[in-house]
Amino acid sequence: MSSQPIVISASPHVHSSRTSKKLMYDVIIALIPAFLVSVYVFGLNALLVTAVAVVSCLLFEFLIQKYLLKSEITIGDGSALLTGILLAFNLPPELPIWMIVVGSLVAIGVAKMSFGGLGFNIFNPALVGRVFLLISFTGPMTKWTLPDGITGATALGTIKEGLMFGNTISDLGSKIPSNMDMFLGVTGGSIGEMSALALIIGGLYLLIRKVISWHIPITILFVIGLMTGIFWMVNPEQYASPLIHILSGGALLGAFFMATDLVTSPMTKRGMIVFAIGIAVITVVIRLFGAYPEGISFAILIMNAFVPLINSNFKPRRFGAKIKSKIV
Amino acid sequence: MTDSVVYSVLLLASLGVIAAIVLYIVSKKFYVYENPLIADVEDILPAANCAGCGSPGCKSFAEKLVNSEDISDLFCPVGGNDVMKSVAELLGKEVTEKDPTVAVLRCQGSCDVRPKTTEFQGPRTCAISSMVYSGETDCQYGCLGDGDCVKVCKFDAMYMDEKTGLPVIITDNCTSCGACVEECPRDIIEMRPKNKRDLKIFVGCLNEDKGGIAKKACAVACIGCSKCEDICPKDAITMENTLAYIDPVLCTLCRKCVPVCPTNSIIETNFPPPKVKKVEKKKEKKPVVKKEEIVEPVKVKTDA
């Protein structure tokens, strides 16, 4: 029977049961529905890509912490695991394994560790990995496998190409998956962005568990819907409907899981809304007027760079600061 | 293909030349005059930039030295008397010589003599732990052991001894810059004169509690018995709040106080061990208690 000495510390002497590990694992749980749909549609490929990404991320973090930085090993905190899963969810199911490993190295080594580790990175590591792969290996990164095994383009990709060749939306007709297909998840796309329903369930789980607040995801989706809605009402033949924009292209994945990443998003509610509006506007501009059919990854990374500025300018209101008159 | 190589080389080379010309013109046109003595004095100074002199850096101190009429108050502790003499010669001004000093830790409360009675959970820096609580032991005046002094030393003159839990000062490297003295929230570190051969005598305790309480907290605490004060031939030792203090100026290093302290609280550094003669005398005076225990190599009983 060991008697431990009395402990002295400063107040407070109790702590809430929230820990950062619990937050990470909650996000991983929220991604399970999307993962299950993905495995159902793509089979073992989905499992393989995810497993490779997760293992590489954990491995690289371990190696860098142990041999390069010679600091504490923190791979058990769930952040590298989460980065691996999110990176995998942004990749097409047929991507060669070695590319996934390179992507993980960039995500962990460049985007996270070189900034100082967890909490110090400015850019979302999974997105940095994904964008790096997209720019370096554009071909394999845009080779989407449709549910019936045939390779093709995503909904947005089809629309963009079609418009470039002078077709109108109604011409493309059956080539664009129906809204219900996109909702349930029987379209082509990267592993994570397929089933809108699964992603919405995950998002709701995060909101209920108070891991994220509604400000970023709802604002992003609202502004995307609003902007694309305006363009669609003006010219429905040149611009796809807002429903298509929201349900496809990783908008839901980005809004609920990537933009809300705690480390790289602003810390006050007003700042979050500004951040979200910025992401939505840039996404829509890229989608409608840019060269890429999908813009949310770039939009999030661009706005990540503005987050320190947003944090300094959108400070919380100090208690007792805005006093109009002495006695109300 | 060779055309493009030639053109690239020519273009870059000419850009380089233009940049060089621009930089040269600018450096000449916007030249700021600075008294050349400042740069010379700065060369003499040890370039430690430790702020021990009171100025924020060696360059700033050099400016102060050059621009002040009277520099007898100014002193660089790192460079010491040699550097100040050279500066004085260069500038034609007078400096005062100071005795070299070193930092000294006035606490001997290591883990084995000053037991821990609580555990502190919180940031491990002395600044914060001294603010939160009186420490993990029963002595509220002693070293906290979190090493703020070690962190702030720029001259590698301090390190933390893991076994004793106290910082150790390497007097050879100590330049007396005073950073550790400022940093310690309990003023445990003091600057004392180095003396020749680094001989020092000081009281290694700051405990102002009454004797019984002090001794209970730490076995080598100063209990305020005043034996040292009584025996000091030069009145260099004063008692205040049951704590002894040895004035470094009055002390003549005679070492009479060291053996009389009942708790071995007075520390002497770098003195030779006590003379052998005295020890032998003591042995002769000791009465022989048990005859069997004495080994007498001369008498060997032989069976003849």
Add this chain to the structure above:
Amino acid sequence: MLKTFPLGGVHPPENKLTAGSKIKVMSVPKAVYIPISQHIGIPSEIIVNKKDKVVIGQIIAKSQGFVSANIHSSVAGTVTKIDKVINSSGYKQQCIVIRTDVKDETNFVKEPFPLKKEIELSSEEILQRVSDFGIVGLGGATFPSHVKLNINKETNIDCLIINGVECEPYLTCDHRLMLERAEEIIVGVEILLKALNLNRAVIGIENNKKDAIANFKKITDNNSKIQIAALKVKYPQGSEKQLVKAILNREVPVGGLPSDVGVVSLNVGTIFAVYEAIQHNKPLTDRVVTVTGKKLENPSNYWVKIGTPIKDLIEEVGGLPKGTRKLINGGPMMGKAIKNTDVPVTKGTSGVLVIDEEEASRGKAENCIRCGECVTVCPMGLEPHLLMSLSERGLFERMGKEDVKTCVECGSCSYVCPSHRPLLDYIRFGKNGVIKLEKAKN
């Protein structure tokens, strides 16, 4: 709709284990150790000597200066020594040690005074007596009450707020006082309304004390001057500024006091002490203390004489349970952890809390994950993560610009941080640094 303060706040588990225990009278200690600094301001000057005989209520230390308080003996006995005794921070402070005379019956009175409703003293006499009888804020802040009540004619005070909130988990001393001495408290409120020449008082009580709310509402049914406000259970509702905002929707300006928005606020314990002082001529010599903890044999509330060592209280409830890891003087959010039960009960001791390893342990501090929870919960609208990182680098001037001095040290930020960062430790260090910097400038 329950009123509350809109910005920040957390809801730790309430653990009001002793809410149903009637206040018992603590057995008289063999000796009391009365510190000379039990209040904010200058420590009092000792006016007794060794071997002096004193009676209960006799003044033994005089207030020095305006922001100071008189201190009175809580027992009848003999002054044995004036010595240094350990305080809640582990440092030793000057105390007057009085040995209780066990033959003196005045030490063992258990019956409370009978209720007296008529207020015979005038307004000036009331204020003078509050000052003479050493009454300080008993909510924990121990601010001398006569200073708070000394309103100059220019400030327009229109409301007296009584703080019956007790938002700290575990503590129930105010709750029991409100249940058992409600009539006396109302008379105390009337006394202060007379002294300050006001005609409006509001008693703020958190909604987890429904019996106290109902009790007060019954008593003040016909009283048009006194209202009862039930408040949502949220920490730190009991903080003065948050209380004024919740009840009257007035925000005390940055760096200001409640008197700037026309309010004077006092704790119910202080009001009760005022009642006893004015109606029964009794100086502040005892108070209610909650001795509690999940593993204690019988956690209870006690009337304790000022100066009783905490170890007497622990013995009274059955001793320290096995596996105790922390002893706290006060509540779990703002109390001070003590190591030595020789610490005496002072005017500001509202509770003694005993907790074990599970509840007490501080997790290991990790990197800030920038979740923003600390910003969300701060009731003063500060950014604790920023203040901590500035404090680590010693950038005190910048911390001053970030309004670190308005921090009320409630502990909500450290409570919620998922990375277990010691936010409040560094913020306190920063506040210290800023104050030192400002002193140096002047």
